[in-house]
Amino acid sequence: MGKTMIMKIMERAAHKEVHVGERVWCDIDWSTARDFGGANCTLQFDEITEKQGRVWDSDKIAFTFDLQAPSHSEKVSNNQKIIREFAKRQGIKHVFDINHGIGQHVLLENGLVKPGDVILGTDSHMNLLGGVAAFATGVGNTDIAASWLSGTNWFRVPETMKIEATGEFQCGVSMRDFLTRLVGDLGAGGLDFLAVEFAGDAIERSTLAERITLCSMVTEMSGKIGLILPNGPVLEWLAGRAGPEVRSRVASIAPDADAPYIETRKYDVSKLEPLASCPDAPDNVKTVREIAGTPVDQVHIGSCSNGRFEDIAAAFAVLEKSGFKVSPSVRTIITPATNEVMRRCASEGLIEKFLDAGIVFTNPTCALCTAEHYGALPGGDVGCSTTNRNFIGKVGKGSHTYLLSPMTAMATAVKGVITDPRDIIC
Amino acid sequence: MSEILRGRAWVFSDDVDTDLIYHNKYLAETDPKKMPQYSFEYYPGKENFAKEVKPGDFVVAGKNFGCGSSREHAVYCLKEAGVPVILAETCSRIYYRNAINNGYPVLFVKGLSEAIKAGKIKDGDELEVELGTGTIKDSTSGSAFHGDAVSDLERDIMSAGGLIPYLKSKKK
Numbered sequence: 055m056g057k058t059m060i061m062k063i064m065e066r067a068a069h070k071e072v073h074v075g076e077r078v079w080c081d082i083d084w085s086t087a088r089d090f091g092g093a094n095c096t097l098q099f100d101e102i103t104e105k106q107g108r109v110w111d112s113d114k115i116a117f118t119f120d121l122q123a124p125s126h127s128e129k130v131s132n133n134q135k136i137i138r139e140f141a142k143r144q145g146i147k148h149v150f151d152i153n154h155g156i157g158q159h160v161l162l163e164n165g166l167v168k169p170g171d172v173i174l175g176t177d178s179h180m181n182l183l184g185g186v187a188a189f190a191t192g193v194g195n196t197d198i199a200a201s202w203l204s205g206t207n208w209f210r211v212p213e214t215m216k217i218e219a220t221g222e223f224q225c226g227v228s229m230r231d232f233l234t235r236l237v238g239d240l241g242a243g244g245l246d247f248l249a250v251e252f253a254g255d256a257i258e259r260s261t262l263a264e265r266i267t268l269c270s271m272v273t274e275m276s277g278k279i280g281l282i283l284p285n286g287p288v289l290e291w292l293a294g295r296a297g298p299e300v301r302s303r304v305a306s307i308a309p310d311a312d313a314p315y316i317e318t319r320k321y322d323v324s325k326l327e328p329l330a331s332c333p334d335a336p337d338n339v340k341t342v343r344e345i346a347g348t349p350v351d352q353v354h355i356g357s358c359s360n361g362r363f364e365d366i367a368a369a370f371a372v373l374e375k376s377g378f379k380v381s382p383s384v385r386t387i388i389t390p391a392t393n394e395v396m397r398r399c400a401s402e403g404l405i406e407k408f409l410d411a412g413i414v415f416t417n418p419t420c421a422l423c424t425a426e427h428y429g430a431l432p433g434g435d436v437g438c439s440t441t442n443r444n445f446i447g448k449v450g451k452g453s454h455t456y457l458l459s460p461m462t463a464m465a466t467a468v469k470g471v472i473t474d475p476r477d478i479i480c
Numbered sequence: 481m482s483e484i485l486r487g488r489a490w491v492f493s494d495d496v497d498t499d500l501i502y503h504n505k506y507l508a509e510t511d512p513k514k515m516p517q518y519s520f521e522y523y524p525g526k527e528n529f530a531k532e533v534k535p536g537d538f539v540v541a542g543k544n545f546g547c548g549s550s551r552e553h554a555v556y557c558l559k560e561a562g563v564p565v566i567l568a569e570t571c572s573r574i575y576y577r578n579a580i581n582n583g584y585p586v587l588f589v590k591g592l593s594e595a596i597k598a599g600k601i602k603d604g605d606e607l608e609v610e611l612g613t614g615t616i617k618d619s620t621s622g623s624a625f626h627g628d629a630v631s632d633l634e635r636d637i638m639s640a641g642g643l644i645p646y647l648k649s650k651k652k
Contacts (some may be wrong), residue, residue: 060538075636077631077632090507090508090551091507091551092549094510094552097510098644102644102648121507123507127508129508130508133508133510142549176550177550178548178549191574192550192574192577193550193578194550194551194555194574194576194577194581195552195554196552196578196581196582196587196642196643196644197577197578197581197643199644200581200643200644200647203644203645203647208637208643210631212560241495242494242495242497242544242547243494243495243543243547243570243572246544246570246573247570247573272546273548276544276547276571276572276573307483326644335495351582353494371596390564392571423504424504424505424507425503425504426504426505426507426508427506433637442499443499445497445499445500445520445548446499446500446523447499447503447521448499448504451522
């Protein structure tokens, strides 16, 4: 019997043969923490080592400041300071402060992530790095503190589901809509404890941004990791950033032809139409046509799921077709994933046009995914967002959020009511 | 014969996400002892949980309990409130790890989601739970359930008191 991708990744990290269902100890390539959870990790590490402990490898630890960047309160500022001081004391050089962006994206752009890496982080969307075939997972502070002690951690070797996507997206439909279809079909717990391999020609042709979108929301089905083997331009980009070793890594973790899958699901993405996750759960899925006309108060485009340049450019194309004007009744906010994305938006002239249209363009941050930073919704407001969660009251008690693709979100900002982007651009 | 725990049930649905258990508004908190005051503040109908929960009470839930964020706050806020064990049909994987890593028991109880929907286990029911055997009795309704034990590794981590004490004991 052959091996799946996650089995090969775990075998590299565990230095032994692994079997599905077994618990194994894996060497950790990166153990990271954000400004959220980061102080909890450093305080816990100091407590268990009575402030005398040294981390196992200061070159394999990174801190990213993204959840509340810049800080909005004294408490958060203090947590960020605790992290900076810990990093200094431990000789940790990979500190990406508030001027960088969303952690996983920053690690990726800085060439720190390779296919086959095992990566921990205090962000449940770490697994978007599965888009370059790294096994990255969100964990709590105890997992992080433990890995700083030992350089290892325990994992159950998961079963793998294979999802094959073929065909080309129709005008106005994107990878986000395919993802929403999957979340609707599989449900919030549909992938609990499972790994996923995405394959098929629609995946092989997809951009890095699309792969990130797809893998980020495996979390919303409670999956362990969604993996895509880098190929074509994505592989070239990754090798350019992370070095030539990327190619041999890809070869070493490619799944075997007779790898065991518990299930294979097949989708023809050319049959999809724009979809939405309706309040108050990602798996409450309807077509945009069904909910079109719903008035909204705020539209947000960004997040770790849809904050890449390609996502913002897709929204820009909808705005361009609409004469560069959004509805005055809607507050529209765009948040790039990283500084690199923001610079490209600036150099290609997008930001000026967004500002002219009456849109707020923010620094890169995760802030709009919380109720504790800018963009929080008051009770009774309806929001539309390209983020990944619309749980009850997540961005404000008594508010409700629809999760949409960047194109649908911008079409909605333009019209002031939920709008199918095909009505504008196709 | 392991100890029998007795307490009241607080019953929750399927897919209870971490924002419902412990809202993102309070993520800047770093002291686990201060976390119970925020438990279930956003869960419709359970806003008074934090005020009314008593040490020994049980959290009873359907499938995929604790889905969403990786915040360990969502485990601490119940553990520090004195809830001795989570009874759920299944837990979301990150929540499960966070519980085990803290030596905090979780029992996976087959059929619990349907039993909750059918009203066979309700808020305020008196429960008897035997952790060693996984036996759960609802003395109010007369229903009985069985919770699955965890794997050998998780049992070892649990009995060491959590992941950190487990790793420290291995180093010796």
